[in-house]
Amino acid sequence: MKVIILGYGRMGREVEAALKLKGHSVAAIVDPFAGQESELTAEMAEKADGVIEFSLPDTAIANAEKYAELKLKAVVGTTGWYDELPKVREMIEKAGAAYLYGSNFSIGAHLFFHLVGKAAKLINPFPEYDIMGYEIHHKMKKDSPSGTALTTANRILENNQRKNTLLFDRCDREIQPDELHFASIRGGAVPGVHKVLIDSVADTIEISHTARGRMGFAMGSVLALEWLLNKKTGFYNVDDFINESLA
Template sequence: MNVLIVGYGRMGHMIESILRSRGHNIAGRVDPSGAGDYESLRPDLLKDADAVIEFALPSSIRENAEIYADAGVAAIVGTTGWDARRDEIKGVIEDRGGTYMWGSNFSIGAHMLFILAEKAAGLINSAIQYDIMVNEYHHKLKKDSPSGTALTIAEKIINKSELKSEIVTDRLDRAIEPHELHVGSVRGGAIPGTHTVTLDSTADTIEIKHTARNREGFALGSVLAAEWLQGKKGFFRVEDFISESLGV
């Protein structure tokens, strides 16, 4: 594929290296900071492109979506921070007959953890001697807690569990109620992101743990998604690609 990279920051650089390692060509890099080949997106940059991968900031999410759809180029968008505009962008893509996939987490490993967490929550509906909890570690510069990934895991557990119905992220100065799912957060060091789901009984402990080493998992997922999107039309979520490729 010939791929235009929009947003040439930490993710854009990693995406370029994954694209090259899989034998794809770079049609160009767009970044207003001057870090890329072009400072703004223009329709002619997509003339010879098969796909565009965007991990940028959300300020031009609509303008970019219009350009991608009009050019008939498959767009993979990992840019976050535009949740409230999802329906608007879906409308743009569908009205113009475009191809667009968005996702707040392109890591296939993280999605495998979501699936495993959901499965674990279902298992303890029949093995009621087990309790379930979630914990996450992130680097000392992270400004929010819990992580979005930890919250997604917790929501998957709540949806599946007959025991747990409320997510609790605070420090507890009391015993936890059986229906509460505790999600803990620890900050320090340079940890890119570690998430653990723990099942515990008086007899044993089971841990399901995802440890991100770097941003490579997100970048690889976006490139595989671009390959999957070739020849398709419509507005997709990353979950559409992941569930088909994992066969779940």
């Protein structure tokens, strides 16, 4: 496929590499602040199958307007604009365009969420087994817990009958049986480790996801666009793509 890359920052460059690895070609690169094309045009859209966007939150709505107007199939990894989701959805659906967004395009992370959900369910008949988790990220990370930790912890709550409450802070008391403790550690250059432990007196089972860098997100966005090209129209979340692929 021929793909327009919108936003040529850290992720845009990874997308370029991922496209190359999968044998696709780059139709154009749009990023006025990175010495690339200053805007997306109808001529570019005509020559492309779709666009992959990793730009900045305050540009996401104007970009979506453009995709709707040009009926350009779009995979959008840009985060931080989700308050405007209903507006973007209406715009895309009205135009009969195809749009897929998500805050985590890593296929490995989604496989991890599914494995954790299954494991949390499997231990329901066995009260001997408790469940907990932790995550490690580099010293530059500003937020905690990570978005991936939040999703992981929520998957456990959805699937495990004994856990009802999330506890991300330090615990200076005995933990309650219905609390799920998920800790965050910061330091070094770790791109991201998420671990879930299922523990009993007899043994420990560990489910772990270790990111090596940004390539996982970029490759996932390329696979998501391949999937979206088979849809005529629609407003999709990355889970639609993952769940259909896993089914």
